[in-house]
Amino acid sequence: VIDGASNGSGSPLTQSARGRLVVKHAKGARLVARLIAGDPWLHAAGAEEAIACAKAGVPFDVVPGVSPAAGVAAYAGVPLTTRKHREVSFVRATGKVDWSAYAADQTLVLLSAVGVIGEIASALVDAGRIGDTPVAVTRVGTTTSQHTVVSTLDDVAADLSAADVSPDAIVVVGDVVDLREQLSWFETKPLFGWRVLVPRTKEQAGALSERLQAHGAVPEEVPTISVEPPRNPQQMDKAIRGLVEGRYEWIAFTSVNAVRAVREKFDEYGLDARAFSGLKVAAVGAATADAIRTWGIRPDLVPVGEQSVRGLLEEWPPYDDMLDPINRVFLPRADIATETLVAGLIDLGWEVDDVTAYRTVRAAPPPAPVREAIKAGKFDAVVFTSSSTVRNLVGIAGKPNPITIVACIGPATAKTAEEHGLRVDVRADEPSVEVLAEALADFGLQRRMASLEADEPVIRPSESRPAARRKA
Template identity: 75%
Template sequence: MTRAQSTTAPTRAANGWVSFVGSGPGDPGLLTLRAAELIRSAEVVVTEAPEHADLVRAVLGCGEDEGPILVDGGFGEDGQPLTHAARAKVVVKHGKKHRVVRLMTGDPFLYASGPEEAQACVKAGVGFEIVPGVSAVSAVPAYAGIPLTTKDRREVAVVTCGGHVDWSLYADDRTLVLLSAVGTIGETAAALVAAGRSPRTPVAMTRVGTTTEQATVTSTLADIAADARAARIAPPAITVIGDVVDLRETLSWFETKPLFGWRVLVPRTKDQAGSLSRRLREYGAVPEEVPTISVEPPRNPQQMDKAVRGLVEGRYEWIAFTSVNAVKAVREKFEEYGLDARAFSGLKIAAVGDKTAEAIAAWGLRPDLVPSGEQSAVGLLEDWPPYDEVLDPINRVFLPRADIATENLVAGLIDLGWECDDVTAYRTVRATPPPAPVRDAIKSGKFDAVVFTSSSTVRNLVGIAGKPHPSTVIAVIGPATAKTAEEHGLRVDVLASKPDVELLADALADFGAARRHSMIEAGEPVTKPSDRKPSARRKSRAK
């Protein structure tokens, strides 16, 4: 999109520009591509909601002290909420000098203050553009499984409650979407009944829609006030009135995800937990990464320096990467020496598994050998060719790995006739303990599940944070990890079918789905493991 000069503003600030960007109703996945592009290029972001700061950092992949300047557009320096006029002044002030993204909940021009702030830009001669966002009016009902229109219900009215509303205008059977209705739902329902709507008309109220805290209560006009109080529905919430609400019984898809709202502890760094956390989010979980190990350079770098020089000089026939960290360590050493991927010319590359192969591919290289069976050192050895004096000009293998790696791969390569330079490329040390609130959450059962991806993650998590509470679901990636967990007094509930992090997430989702089904079959409310009393124990286990 090119920046078009506003026809109503004959001039614009020389270096400033304001993009009014809709952030959607809450789910970061609903942010548009254009919105993400503008956030990445912004110098200043004026936020509207507390979660906007995290949204910006998520888009940029940066920490709290990085990225554009964040300006709180919700509250002033005195801690008081800003009026529309005061917020407009903040936007114009920064828009005169900087590329500003004015991040707005939902859509800037739909039940928002975007028009007033845009008019302030016009008056000040600041150029602007509008980037529509997904509106809560349509998104929240969709996430609740409620279509606003059907082949039999084609009309929709959106009403902002508060102040005087002539409810007699809405006495027919069209679908109503009510905004800001939580505090007045009793009076609103009574007025609609008095205007001619049936007391049995279906009603749904959904709070914090499109987020993993979403909760929906379904009722009727006659009972919604009492039911909303009982369910503790609080703003922000969207209310839908009409026969379309009945379709939620069959179309609810978001709140019925197998791990919906589960707080899942992932004992890995954000870099390592990427695919696992993504898969957990797809199942409705809220993953929380807690590093249990820290990767550091070897104490004596001379061995690594010598091996890299030998690689460049053609000393090796093969290089075998046994982890993503090994790829990272060699790549950093290459950068230190001013080398690039061309130094691998003529060298055969082996990767212990798919994830390591992906890290190699990100470097612009293609591994010659990846295990066809088990994704491990054992699987790699099963496919590794024996040394052949005729076909292999060099009989030496460079094996960069961790300081705590086992000797099985080295011994296996020697048995196949290869000489192996076993080099410590990095050290793994126990990470510092997580903050006190996280440690308390682990020990008191506030996490619904924890996923262990190796024996070391079990040992290190228990070492730095303590044992997870008995009510927490324990999911492990393989038999060895399960054995370590049991040795530490943990009851294993979920075991992945194969040692793969995404299959581990799938197995946990299967467990959650079976648990949910059993509760529904028993006529019990669906709860999360953390909702149970501390003394409660589960009888069902998934393998």
């Protein structure tokens, strides 16, 4: 990776020096990818560098991009043209500009304009634009720190001064700005800008983080659990041999980790899904069932009601010595799993081989800045996906600040959170990370709508400072 913008001392390269740099590396029998922010030929220096390549006989391709001038406006919910407003002009507000050329009602997109916005607004009004022409100014566009100030030519200088907008903000002038009220889609996401703590295993945090990002959140994954093989693998080895030999009538999976642990053993022994022939398969919930299906196996039992151990027991058939040739169940689980399922199956007449398939080990504490952010309330929400994530997060990083929204995947996890002195704000109806993310998004949307109805500013939980969290 080569810095194409500055030299070794940090001084910016001239445009001709950039062109020479690209040509030098391209002639060194290398395939050079020149990365330029936005579109390389729109408000960028890509054309000059391409000319340098052409003069030197270096072939090149151009991959179009999205200019910040257009991309930021789209993220702000401001279309640059409509059927009524067909013209748009892009103006870099550096040097002398004849603003009388923009006195008509075409849309203006202004770059490098924030520092002189007062002079520009006055010049446009003097040229014939009306003072209440809408203006939108968007800073750090397309990021979750994006913020848009909507004003008019008459008021924009004072409004930007009060909002402390950065100089590189994108300015749009014209009636199209009024459409933002209907078309703002990014800054109105239910979790827009929320910093969400995701305490989870490294392997399982991805799907939840993706869902949260889709709702505008900034997830921060903090591993609290490490999934490790059992200390004594012989028990698992024996159970896998028993499965192959037809020792079991059922196998019950109570987590995705259990599915993964059995599958790893199958790979170790050179087995595949055919070993499940004649065996009935149960899954505690939809996520576990999906993990089983990726193996090419269709579960025989998944609770249609409450997706939990209790829900699984409610639908599990009792042992019938006339119908069931074998009375034994293989239950691969975590080392810290409760005895609820084992006891319930025994009550139904089944014998259970309760086998430790994996261990959940507390991870190392997160870095000091993360621990401080957790305690200081700099996270807007924390999502707990199991009781062990609650216990381990509190153990390695302390309790989340009272202002932090707490979301839990199910009743057992919520109960553990409450036992640790946390108030649970959000509960998922199903034990699924997708449902949990949607539940938190619904909470965020209701919070946003309540602020708007009360004519109050929409702020994130971390920006509020109530006296204390109510006790659970």
